[in-house]
Amino acid sequence: MAQGTGTVEAVPVGGGAPPPHRSGESPPQVLHGRRSWRQALRKDWRLYTFLVLPVLFFVIFKYLPMAGNIIAFRRFRPGSSVFGDEWVGFYYFEMFIQNQQFWTVFWNTVILGLLTLAICFPLPIVLALMLNELRSRRFKKIVQTISYLPHFMSIVIVAGLVLQITSVPGTVNQIVTAFGGDAVAFMQQPDWFRTIYVSSEVWQTVGWGTILYLAALTTIDDQLYEASRIDGANRWQQTWHITLPGIRPTMMVLLILNIGSFMAVGFEKVLLLQNPLIYSTGDVISTYLYRVGIQSAQFSYGTAIGLFEALIGLVLVLTANFASRRLVGASLW
Amino acid sequence: MVIETPTPDLAAVRTEPSTIRESTGYRTFRVANVVVLLVVCAVTLYPFVNLVAKAFSSEGFIAAGEVNVLPRGFNLETFKVVLGDSLFWTNYRNTVVYTVVGTVISMALTTTFAYALSRRELKGRTFFIGIAVFTMFFSGGLIPNYILVADLLGMRNSMWAIVVPTAISVFNLLVMKSFFENFPTELEEAAAIDGLTTYGIFFRIVLPLSKAVLATMTLFYAVSQWNSWFSAFLYLDQKEMFPVTVYLRNLIAAATNPGVGSGAAEAVQIGANIQSVTMLLTVLPIICFYPFIQRYFVSGVMLGSVKG
Structure with missing residues (x-):
């Protein structure tokens, strides 16, 4: 099938524009482009029936909630209109902007997000390069199989494993006491939360994260390595000047995607790991929103926070995409 | 040789200076x-x-x-205790049911949508792709979703709250779309000439020839549904309806949250063993199937990433 000559388009985002080498099929497209909607519907109505349910799904479950964000600007009373009762402007936004606790969770989110990005983004690249240096295909296969495994675990399981290993009689404390230290109740100490969270992210995501890079590595032309070897380049220079530039488009796309999901930092995992004793570092915007919005039923206030968070995410991904396109010519769309 | 090539050709070996050593x-x-x-x-x-x-x-x-x-x-006592808990079995069965129903719904919606989006003659194609892709970067947020599902649609305490709102994963959709785009058009054209309608082409030509990608996507959806817990936690109040992940979550939360009940330290100790048994029983199916299904997942990610 289509492989070998393939360029890595990275994650299939922004699928609208087909890659240039498929332009061979363009003539019918031009023809279709001019058709009126009535003609299109008459000729392809069966195809359009395929669209009905999925589009309905997107409208109801994706776009209706987006419209529902309107209650961030309206007073919402449970049992009354689902779109709120009366306009209150930016009342709820001012409410959280003036709230000290909001800023605590905001900075917790930023710090946790940055730490995760700084550590969990580069490690898969390193691991992929290391796997790529292996000669034994068998050993490579085994390492891959093992390192992908945590990806398939439910977050509930991951959180359970983390809590057990960091518990007072857990493995980490067994090591600490073996070296003469005192056992620490890690999950009750705010200082440890970030380390534990990021470590568990590394454990769960790094192996699986290598897949796209390994795919990209196979598309690098072997002749480049041959030529560089004749020019006297050593392994390190080859890695630096051929391998890394070769996987750069993949790196950029994944970086942009990571930046886009940066504010949402593993909501489910944080929710499962945190407890009131470690809120000072372990509470993030999404978990705070869950507590005030769902548990305390302050729907409008929670929605305002959620909208704020989503907008930051959107701005981040657009900015990163724009910057990447300008600087290295790789982008999502 | 420093670089391994699958089939080393003789010319390359010959021109290689013997001084190149590691x-x-x-x-x-x-x-x-x-x-x-x-x-x-x-x-x-x-x-x-x-x-x-x-x-x-x-x-x-x-x-x-x-x-x-x-x-x-x-x-082995704890295994007997956990396996003897009828709630555990009820919740386990729920997980199986939710996974099967959710995966069927997801596959039906994703396959048809992806196929339609892969057809170049579809007028408004870019627009329809756009409405899907946009939701990857901006979403309605937790609370509007909650109000929609729980209040507006009245799905609280129903299986549909768990399986329907997450039915289409845009990532999977795009992977499938790019697969269908690479489908040889000659086959479909020939089928059309033979008088098959779009339905006929889709069900009798395209789907039977896409078994590999369908299997991969099914596994993607099934694993994510099997592992999911938050929708159930959010929308279900009745213990008998929980999936096993929520059963496990409640067990862990009860055992490790300091200040829950008296004798918290004791609860942690008792919990550790029961928790381990429950966790083990929950991951067992995945661990057992994992070695066999792993390559499908990898190929699924590759499908989406390498276009040629």
């Missing part, structure tokens, strides 16, 4: 590389080994911090 530095690197990767494997597997050890140990040894790789004070 430098000592590179040999050291290779050894270190293997060692580091072995450590990575050990660290990745350790939590599971520890889990199994704890599941078969006595609570006393766990609480004393003496269980790591091997079970201490071999104990």
Whole structure:
């Protein structure tokens, strides 16, 4: 099938524009482009029936909630209109902007997000390069199989494993006491939360994260390595000047995607790991929103926070995409 | 040779100067590389080994911090307790039901949508792709979703709240779309000439020839539904309806949250063994199937990433 000559388009985002080498099929497209909607519907109505349910799904479950964000600007009373009762402007936004606790969770989110990005983004690249240096295909296969495994675990399981290993009689404390230290109740100490969270992210995501890079590595032309070897380049220079530039488009796309999901930092995992004793570092915007919005039923206030968070995410991904396109010519769309 | 090529051609070997040998530095690197990767494997597997050890140990040894790789004070009682809990079985059955129903719905919607989007003659194609892709970067947020599902649609305490709102994953949709785009058009054209309608082409030509991608996507959806817990946690109040992940979550929360009930320290100790057993029983199906299905997942990700 289509492989070998393939360029890595990275994650299939922004699928609208087909890659240039498929332009061979363009003539019918031009023809279709001019058709009126009535003609299109008459000729392809069966195809359009395929669209009905999925589009309905997107409208109801994706776009209706987006419209529902309107209650961030309206007073919402449970049992009354689902779109709120009366306009209150930016009342709820001012409410959280003036709230000290909001800023605590905001900075917790930023710090946790940055730490995760700084550590969990580069490690898969390193691991992929290391796997790529292996000669034994068998050993490579085994390492891959093992390192992908945590990806398939439910977050509930991951959180359970983390809590057990960091518990007072857990493995980490067994090591600490073996070296003469005192056992620490890690999950009750705010200082440890970030380390534990990021470590568990590394454990769960790094192996699986290598897949796209390994795919990209196979598309690098072997002749480049041959030529560089004749020019006297050593392994390190080859890695630096051929391998890394070769996987750069993949790196950029994944970086942009990571930046886009940066504010949402593993909501489910944080929710499962945190407890009131470690809120000072372990509470993030999404978990705070869950507590005030769902548990305390302050729907409008929670929605305002959620909208704020989503907008930051959107701005981040657009900015990163724009910057990447300008600087290295790789982008999502 | 430094670079391994699958089929080393003779010319290349001949022109290769015999002086090209591995430098000592590179040999050291290779050894270190293997060692580091072995450590990575050990660290990745350790939590599971520890889990199994704890599941078969006595609570006393766990609480004393003496269980790591091997079970201490071999104990099967807890398995009997957990397996004897009818709620556990009810919740386990729920997980199976939700996974099957959710996967069927997801596949039906994703396949038809992806196929339609892959057809170039579809007028408004860019627009329809756009409405899907946009939701990857902006979404309605937790509370509007909650109001919609729980209040507006009245799905609280119903299976539909768990399986429907997450039915289409845009990532999977795009992977499938790019697969269908690479489908040889000649086949479909020939079928159309033979008088098959779009439905006929889709069900009798395209789907039977897409078994590999369909299997991959089914597995993607099934695993994510099997592992999911938050929708159930959010929308279900009745214990009998929980999936096993929520059962497990409640067990862990009850055992580890300080200040919940009296004798919290004791609860942690008792919990550790029961938790391990429950966790083990929950991951068991995935661990058992994993070696066989792993390659489908990898190929699924590749499908989406490498276009040629």
